[in-house]
Amino acid sequence: MAEKETGRLEAFSDGVFAVAITLLVLDIHVPSLAVAAGGDPGAALLSALKSQWPSMAAYVISFLTILVMWINHNRLFEQIHRKDHQLLVYNGLLLMLVTLIPFPTALVAEYIRTPYAQTAAAVYCGLNVLMACAFNQLWSYAAKDGRLLAAEHDPHRVRHITQQYRFGPILYGAAFALAFVNVTVCVIMVAALAVFFALPERTKMA
Amino acid sequence: MAEKETGRLEAFSDGVFAVAITLLVLDIHVPSLAVAAGGDPGAALLSALKSQWPSMAAYVISFLTILVMWINHNRLFEQIHRKDHQLLVYNGLLLMLVTLIPFPTALVAEYIRTPYAQTAAAVYCGLNVLMACAFNQLWSYAAKDGRLLAAEHDPHRVRHITQQYRFGPILYGAAFALAFVNVTVCVIMVAALAVFFALPERTKMA
């Protein structure tokens, strides 16, 4: 078996994914409360925390999104064992989109309860469309005639990935379109996509 | 010996632990002081620093908490050598809880000296309960019939971990309940749990 050439690419990518996924928490702010003039202080803090639900929901959805990106990255590089300059660049562009996730996340969390919600949701979904395209680009470059795949790659698995990846841009494109129709349904669809991709492979195939 | 499959899972987890544990310091703010109108400036700065003790204590406790989480993660993956999609997801959920630690940490540091202390402490302990459950979930999934363990795993050690992990949710659950009785005792218990788990194995068994 030839030595894997993608060690540092994976280490650098793991670092970027790890930092991006951990920075999300910086958008959850400790609520500021005056010392209670009366009433139940516990209830006051709890209700302040509850009013942060958009931040919390954005946190969970974004965390799952980045996690799913990482799991997918992992899956691709079980097949990709060689590298060239172009692969480093495509991988870098993918990582650029991943590191951007905290921005539309904060945007949605800030504006979900305002008239700006639609635009914020569209920006969020737009980034997801771009990410789905970047994954397709990276994979089809590496898999074309198996040029950067492991010599012993599994052709069945490679075909399966190629087929599955075709749906990513379409599904996230649909969520993007939904942002202009109904923001609530759009957010639910993005959450559902994250949960769906987070399900084990076998469950999805069943 | 079969090759370990969990290399990237461990590298990504190490990255998340490392970022989460290092971000804690961002919650320790440099105190703002006007130029002293008189008196001893050294004493003024020292007393400003001393008044930050809740931040400092929260920092130390949270650092030790994440460190203990990492040591435990380490210990589990000395036994776990194989992976599947579900393990990646369980591990991701565990990491999501780990990255959340800076938030309740800052919450407790902000409100420990106010009437909101009880609720803040309960949120902090609640997260610890969830983490103990996530560790149990990850471990029992991987260890069931030894499905993801190394072929040459140590059955005595595996049984020992399983038994020890049963107590995590109970102990942190007790700290959670204590938050509603006496916040000081609750904080001391969380600190004691962190110190206890940070002690070397042999000491604990003695």
Added chain:
Amino acid sequence: MAEKETGRLEAFSDGVFAVAITLLVLDIHVPSLAVAAGGDPGAALLSALKSQWPSMAAYVISFLTILVMWINHNRLFEQIHRKDHQLLVYNGLLLMLVTLIPFPTALVAEYIRTPYAQTAAAVYCGLNVLMACAFNQLWSYAAKDGRLLAAEHDPHRVRHITQQYRFGPILYGAAFALAFVNVTVCVIMVAALAVFFALPERTKMA
């Protein structure tokens, strides 16, 4: 083949590159909008986002800059397999310059549309000049008589790198000088350099 000694140097460097490239996103702030008194809220948010284009452009240019630095670091350490104390120090100084990138980035984004643009652009380009010098220093130290190169290094490739690296300080020095002539042309040149270095090797040689 002798064992590579630079494992931890590369892991630490990957970590620094990964954090620096991910922290860039912290300089893109969610725009603050009052609840729209009238008109189209979507258009209002979109135009607020569009007015952030200097932040966005700085983000993309800086991301590509750090990515190109990382790709170059990668390329050097395919040839460099041994280490000594001095290499760790030269590598550390290079990383110090890389981690500084977010600062002039934010400076340029803040002042590009003000009379301060020239100075901000000069600071940005100045850092790039220093980085090109640091790369030269690291490489010429390691490559001198092949002292830290792999025993089986490719002499053709080594010569090629040495020749190409000579142009880095000159090109970025030219961009630095341009900052005092025309800021727009200077910014375009920096962007062009980033895109140029991001092109695959073969394209550049063609």
Added chain:
Amino acid sequence: MAEKETGRLEAFSDGVFAVAITLLVLDIHVPSLAVAAGGDPGAALLSALKSQWPSMAAYVISFLTILVMWINHNRLFEQIHRKDHQLLVYNGLLLMLVTLIPFPTALVAEYIRTPYAQTAAAVYCGLNVLMACAFNQLWSYAAKDGRLLAAEHDPHRVRHITQQYRFGPILYGAAFALAFVNVTVCVIMVAALAVFFALPERTKMA
């Protein structure tokens, strides 16, 4: 040669060092300038940047400090190849001190030009004393009777490290004491120590 057991310990530590060293840049703020009412805008921004020299100096000194810590960590783990729970804990405590560095750094940068400088410098040096002690603790635990060293460790090198490490707490202790005598001399000494430890081994022995 027995397999090295400290892989994840080193990966986690590299991550913490990398994040801590990169977070330092967050303490360098872009200066806020009103649009110049007259005069030379370039000179105005340059002088605003120059007035930030304490931040810049603190950045450079702290970066070199953490870099030297990492180089030392590296050097120790060339000899240490085995691990136990206690080593993980001692290493964790060392990392806790390393991640704290941004705090006294910001403290010194904020107060160096005020009457609070002395106290700030003392806090900074105090942390360095603790770090020197933590290194001694880690090393003497691992090296005692060679218990966690590689079977093929170099006894001459081990003795050399042990001897050199004795001076760390003393030198930083002297800097700590100097803070109460003359802050300028103290800061120069800390800078000199960082530069001294950053020099290649051979130079120091000459």
